[in-house]
Amino acid sequence: MVKVDSSFTQFLERLQQVIARLDLFPGWRPRKVRTLCGVDVSYQDRKAVAAAVLWSVEEGKIVEISQYRGEVSFPYIPGYLFFREAPLMIAAVKQLRLEPQLLLVDGHGLAHPRGAGLAVFVGLLLGRPTLGMAKSLLVGRIGPQKNSLAPISLKGKTVGFQVSPAIGRNYYVSPGYLVSVPDLPRITRMIGSSYPEALKEAHRISKVAVKSS
DNA sequence: GCGACAG
DNA sequence: ATCTTGTCGC
Numbered sequence: 001m002v003k004v005d006s007s008f009t010q011f012l013e014r015l016q017q018v019i020a021r022l023d024l025f026p027g028w029r030p031r032k033v034r035t036l037c038g039v040d041v042s043y044q045d046r047k048a049v050a051a052a053v054l055w056s057v058e059e060g061k062i063v064e065i066s067q068y069r070g071e072v073s074f075p076y077i078p079g080y081l082f083f084r085e086a087p088l089m090i091a092a093v094k095q096l097r098l099e100p101q102l103l104l105v106d107g108h109g110l111a112h113p114r115g116a117g118l119a120v121f122v123g124l125l126l127g128r129p130t131l132g133m134a135k136s137l138l139v140g141r142i143g144p145q146k147n148s149l150a151p152i153s154l155k156g157k158t159v160g161f162q163v164s165p166a167i168g169r170n171y172y173v174s175p176g177y178l179v180s181v182p183d184l185p186r187i188t189r190m191i192g193s194s195y196p197e198a199l200k201e202a203h204r205i206s207k208v209a210v211k212s213s
Numbered sequence: 214g215c216g217a218c219a220g
Numbered sequence: 221a222t223c224t225t226g227t228c229g230c
Contacts, residue, residue, distance in 0.1 A: 043221055076221070078218040085220070107219050117219070138219045
């Protein structure tokens with residue numbers, strides 16, 4: 001794994017700051033969400049496998065799967081996850097034959113120290129509506145819960161929500177691309193409120209794939 | 214300086 | 221994330 005000097009992380013920070021100034025979340029309000037695409041990455045040493053799982057909401061089943069095998073040389077550093085995982089995730093999604101309506105990325109989007117987490121980069125570079133969905137908080141404070149949703153506030157702004165499903169652990173959702181913070185509650189409800197099956201499957205499939213390689 | 218810290 | 225056995229609980 002390469003050593004990462006501060007000049008390089010400073011460069012990545014500048015990149016995130018520039019991206020964060022763009023108009024990333026103008027709002028996306030579909031009448032219906034028919035297909036989701038869960039994206040996740042698993043590792044075994046430097047070997048990595050990204051899985052993209054296209055999921056039909058109405059049928060409740062997998063429609064298409066794609067995997068991308070690669071090598072990582074950049075370490076995990078909180079706040080710079082995009083540089084490690086975005087290339088793999090993007091490659092996996094691009095291999096899909098069908099075009100997903102909404103991407104679900106395992107990681108934060110707006111709920112990031114510089115407002116530009118992994119989900120922002122994946123969504124922006126693929127040009128698709130995207131949500132960041134993380135299993136734990138990176139930054140921000142949790143506000144009062146209302147209807148199983150509690151705002152994540154950062155510097156006085158709401159950057160996402162903590163979701164407390166009827167079943168399972170809490171998770172965190174924030175805008176990745178196109179979807180705005182005010183639209184988050186509605187979109188989250190449309191796809192079911194509990195941790196998405198598309199992401200569970202992407203996690204399982206990438207894990208199995210990296211072990212058998 | 215100290216603590217926190219997606220996957 | 222990954223390394224790892226048994227074990228507590230529904």
